[in-house]
Amino acid sequence: MEITELLTFARNHRASDIHLSSNHPPILRVHGDMSPLRVAKLSQQDVITILHSIMTERQRMDYEEHYELDFAVDFGPNNRFRVNAFNTLNGPAAVLRNMPNEINTLEELAVPAIVEDLTHLHKGLILVTGPTGSGKSTTVAAMLHHINKTYAKHILTIEDPVEFVHKSVKSLINQREIGIHSKSFGAGITQCNA
Numbered sequence: 001m002e003i004t005e006l007l008t009f010a011r012n013h014r015a016s017d018i019h020l021s022s023n024h025p026p027i028l029r030v031h032g033d034m035s036p037l038r039v040a041k042l043s044q045q046d047v048i049t050i051l052h053s054i055m056t057e058r059q060r061m062d063y064e065e066h067y068e069l070d071f072a073v074d075f076g077p078n079n080r081f082r083v084n085a086f087n088t089l090n091g092p093a094a095v096l097r098n099m100p101n102e103i104n105t106l107e108e109l110a111v112p113a114i115v116e117d118l119t120h121l122h123k124g125l126i127l128v129t130g131p132t133g134s135g136k137s138t139t140v141a142a143m144l145h146h147i148n149k150t151y152a153k154h155i156l157t158i159e160d161p162v163e164f165v166h167k168s169v170k171s172l173i174n175q176r177e178i179g180i181h182s183k184s185f186g187a188g189i190t191q192c193n194a
Helices: 003-012 044-054 057-066 111-119 136-150 184-193
Strands: 017-021 027-028 033-036 071-076 080-088 090-097 154-159 170-175
Touching: 003 017, 003 044, 003 090, 017 044, 044 080, 044 090, 057 071, 111 136, 136 154, 154 184
Parallel strands: 154 170
Antiparallel strands: 017 027, 017 090, 027 033, 071 080, 080 090
């Protein structure tokens, strides 16, 4: 099975996630429900072949060494996926999360007014927490977008991996990915203080 065919099928069916797991067919998550595709089960080698086809050489080495890897991959200008590759009792597996092209505004997300108030702070630490799929990345992206269009600031993100790609509006935005643009969060934070 070609990964591009699978990604196109998933996008056309509005799947938020694609689950690849050894000894299972590919599974799409659509509106929170898991729907296995009516195709043959993926072998361990099938999953490895798919993963290696979207990884760089460095990512392959990291995956082989650490047995897991988070990264993002682009398939054309409007197809970005966050990938979590890992190993299970059955063998290699991965979840590919479809990343929206457009960043929602805080208004579109209908978040409480306090969230926008936080974007006006000049110092401090804001933690956005919650379970998988609860909208943490989407909320942070909307907050950054609001700051970007409201203030002339320097916004530096250090991500693993970069999920939402921001374009500078009023602010200058520099996005760094661990393993590509910085060796670690610690090194990335040190550089942002320079």
